[in-house]
Amino acid sequence: MKICVIGTGYVGLTTGAVLADLGHELYCVDKNKLIIEKLIEGEIPIYEPGLKELIVRNKKRGLLHFSTDIQRVIKECPILYITVGTPTKEDGSQNLTAINEVIDTLVQTITSHKTIIIKSTVLPGTNEWIHQTLIEKGIDSRMFDVVSNPEFLREGNAVFDMMNPDKIVVGGKSPQSIKIIQTLYEKLQAPYIITSLTGAEMIKYANNALLATKISFINEIARICDAYNVEVTHIAKALGTDNRIGPYFLNAGLGYGGSCFPKDIRALEYAAKRRNVNPEMLRAVQNVNDSQIDLYIDKLTNQLTNLDGKKITVWGLAFKPDTDDIRESRSLLLIEKLLERGTEVHAYDPIVNSFEPAITIHHDMYEAIKGADALIIATEWNQFKTVDWKKVNELMKGNILVDGRNIIDPKVVRKHQLQYIGVARQ
Ligand SMILES: NC(=O)c1ccc[n+]([C@@H]2O[C@H](COP(=O)([O-])OP(=O)(O)OC[C@H]3O[C@@H](n4cnc5c(N)ncnc54)[C@H](O)[C@@H]3O)[C@@H](O)[C@H]2O)c1
Numbered sequence: 151m152k153i154c155v156i157g158t159g160y161v162g163l164t165t166g167a168v169l170a171d172l173g174h175e176l177y178c179v180d181k182n183k184l185i186i187e188k189l190i191e192g193e194i195p196i197y198e199p200g201l202k203e204l205i206v207r208n209k210k211r212g213l214l215h216f217s218t219d220i221q222r223v224i225k226e227c228p229i230l231y232i233t234v235g236t237p238t239k240e241d242g243s244q245n246l247t248a249i250n251e252v253i254d255t256l257v258q259t260i261t262s263h264k265t266i267i268i269k270s271t272v273l274p275g276t277n278e279w280i281h282q283t284l285i286e287k288g289i290d291s292r293m294f295d296v297v298s299n300p301e302f303l304r305e306g307n308a309v310f311d312m313m314n315p316d317k318i319v320v321g322g323k324s325p326q327s328i329k330i331i332q333t334l335y336e337k338l339q340a341p342y343i344i345t346s347l348t349g350a351e352m353i354k355y356a357n358n359a360l361l362a363t364k365i366s367f368i369n370e371i372a373r374i375c376d377a378y379n380v381e382v383t384h385i386a387k388a389l390g391t392d393n394r395i396g397p398y399f400l401n402a403g404l405g406y407g408g409s410c411f412p413k414d415i416r417a418l419e420y421a422a423k424r425r426n427v428n429p430e431m432l433r434a435v436q437n438v439n440d441s442q443i444d445l446y447i448d449k450l451t452n453q454l455t456n457l458d459g460k461k462i463t464v465w466g467l468a469f470k471p472d473t474d475d476i477r478e479s480r481s482l483l484l485i486e487k488l489l490e491r492g493t494e495v496h497a498y499d500p501i502v503n504s505f506e507p508a509i510t511i512h513h514d515m516y517e518a519i520k521g522a523d524a525l526i527i528a529t530e531w532n533q534f535k536t537v538d539w540k541k542v543n544e545l546m547k548g549n550i551l552v553d554g555r556n557i558i559d560p561k562v563v564r565k566h567q568l569q570y571i572g573v574a575r576q
């Protein structure tokens with residue numbers, strides 16, 4: 151059966167490549183023709199480990215296609231994945247422009263039955279609304295099924311996560327549409343959680359909210375540890391041994407960023423308030439995260455007295471390792487705050503080489519620290535875990551290392567006469 155993926159970004163491209171690798175025939179489309187033209191030429195518009203190989207292999211097998219003719223492809227494919235972006239506005243409400251555009255395209259195009267699988271993260275109630283809107287716009291309800299199949303992949307691990315999901319969540323109204331999903335994923339080993347359309351949407355937000363809560367929790371614990379001179383990594387290790395807690399998402403640091411957690415937690419808070427629920431925990435999770443950067447800036451200011459005119463180098467621009475994505479990256483906020491204080495900012499990232507606001511980006515991590523008063527590690531790239539600290543000390547003017555991701559052993563850098571700044575590190 152031919153499958154169309156509408157929206158060829160991080161999720162759409164991975165969905166297309168993985169489903170093709172599972173043996174299905176995939177057609178990826180996007181309203182941004184440039185992305186599709188690049189993909190047709192063999193250029194991969196995003197950095198995601200393993201994705202390029204998967205795309206090349208399945209293009210060769212004749213199972214993965216890219217097309218700029220959205221309407222023709224939709225007409226030909228009985229199964230449609232919707233993977234367009236769903237950003238949130240400042241107040242947390244969702245910007246559904248892309249979803250609305252897709253609905254309009256579907257209304258103009260549907261002439262045969264479609265299973266419409268919504269993979270985009272949308273607020274509770276949106277899938278029901280999509281179903282209703284299609285009917286109101288003149289599509290007979292027998293001509294389509296809407297299925298909610300939220301995605302849980304992490305950027306940087308996207309291919310692995312989609313090939314090895316912890317769970318497959320499906321929300322739908324008709325047993326046939328749920329069966330179609332089970333056929334599509336029959337080669338994957340994962341438990342199914344079958345629920346309502348709104349139940350599936352809610353699972354996606356609850357999942358992200360709980361992970362973000364773990365991060366803000368450990369960041370708050372780190373602040374208390376700091377006040378009592380306790381090493382926070384020992385606490386995280388101990389907590390992680392408790393099976394009921396688990397070892398993941400307990401790494402304290404600059405806090406969570408990226409294209410999902412910040413926007414999804416904001417959106418869930420908005421959705422709660424819209425129904426008169428006061429989401430106190432969600433607010434607290436965001437408050438901790440929002441003040442995390444200032445915590446580090448204050449510590450740095452205590453050492454340097456004044457940041458004005460100082461040269462500070464930031465290692466890491468991507469919001470996490472193994473991606474080129476800088477959406478809501480903590481580096482971005484950190485750099486904005488440094489610039490506000492009159493700092494001269496230099497930066498290095500293994501993949502990202504353009505950045506707004508304009509700062510000096512170097513292509514070599516050591517080149518970037520020449521003459522620097524302080525070095526800040528903002529992203530937990532592996533490359534920053536094995537550093538020649540002697541060389542760092544020789545190249546820098548000052549001797550301050552701010553470890554914003556708790557990836558360095560303070561004792562090791564201290565041996566090289568560097569001053570380590572972290573939160574709750576001994
Ligand atoms: N990025 C992730 O790690 C991740 C993981 C799970 C879920 N999600 C969710 O998946 C959705 C997509 O996220 P993403 O990061 O892949 O977004 P993205 O911005 O990388 O990609 C979205 C794509 O949709 C295209 N698009 C927009 N309007 C369109 C239209 N009318 N017709 C065709 N194409 C259109 C855009 O041009 C873009 O290429 C979001 O709802 C997000 O919350 C993202």
Ligand SMILES: O=c1ccn([C@@H]2O[C@H](COP(=O)(O)OP(=O)(O)O[C@H]3O[C@H](CO)[C@@H](O)[C@H](O)[C@H]3O)[C@@H](O)[C@H]2O)c(=O)[nH]1
Pocket residue numbers: 271301302303304305306358361365398399400401402403404405406407408409410411414469470
């Ligand atoms: O212990 C930790 C773990 C992560 N982070 C930070 O949290 C952010 C998000 O990291 P991660 O969750 O690994 O990346 P994402 O690609 O944003 O993935 C999240 O968001 C996706 C989009 O909804 C979901 O699909 C995934 O399941 C969910 O993990 C990054 O800034 C990390 O640096 C921490 O600060 N401490």
